[in-house]
Amino acid sequence: MSIAEIKSLLIEKFGEGVVVGEETTGLxxxxxxxxxxxxxxxxxxxxxxxxxxxxxxxxxxxxxGVEAGRFGVVYHLASIPFQTQLTLKISKENGRDLENLPSFPTISSVYRAADWHEREAFDMEGIFFEGHPDLRRILLPDDWDGYPLRKDYKTAEFYKGIKID
Structure with a gap:
């Protein structure tokens, strides 16, 4: 199926508002x-x-980025039997306050692999996934301050008395 056919299928199933745009340039x-x-x-x-x-x-x-005040998630799906791929993107505006993390619904009930992928996005960017069964840090210690892949992240000089380079 082409991306246009998939878009039509989704609009027919969920209505006009489900697809809010498309990116047709690039690879x-x-x-x-x-x-x-x-x-x-x-x-x-x-x-x-x-x-x-x-x-x-x-x-x-x-x-x-800081100026955009926007966070998102990119999903790369594949159909093994049909040998096709599809990219889906979601995003929303959010302040950069660490007490009010950007929040999206989990897809871990649809794809089991999303469990760990979402935990990594939470750990690195501070994106919260509503309904996730075990959303906690996966790469960094539980008491780590901040989210290292955010554009405005400032690396700490020390962690538990150990100098960080």
Whole structure:
């Protein structure tokens, strides 16, 4: 299926508001999805016999920068039987306050691999995934301050008395 056919399928199933845009330039065209509907969209794309995107190959958190005040998540789906790939993107504006993390629905109930991918996005960018079964740090210690892949992250000089280079 082409990206246009997938877009039509999603609009027919969920209505006009589910696809909020598309990126057609570059090597990986992407559908921009309403963040609140991402789990429903992924479930449909996985279970629909026309698409059967059975594999979440990558999920990445994105910090669009201090000026943009926007965070997002990029999903790379693959259909092994159909040998096709699809990129989905979601994003929303959010202040950079560490007490009010950007929040998106989890897709860990759709793709088991999302469990660890979402934990990494939480750990590195501070993106919260609503409904995640075990959202906690995966790469850094539990008491680490901040999120190292944010554009405004300042590296600490010391951690527990040990100098950090």
């Amino acid at each position: 990986q065209p992407a559908l921009l999805i309403d963040p609140d509907r991402i789990a429903d969209v992924c479930l449909e794309l996985r279970d629909n016999p026309q698409t059967y995107f059975d594999f979440l190959s990558c999920l990445s958190g994105v910090d669009y």
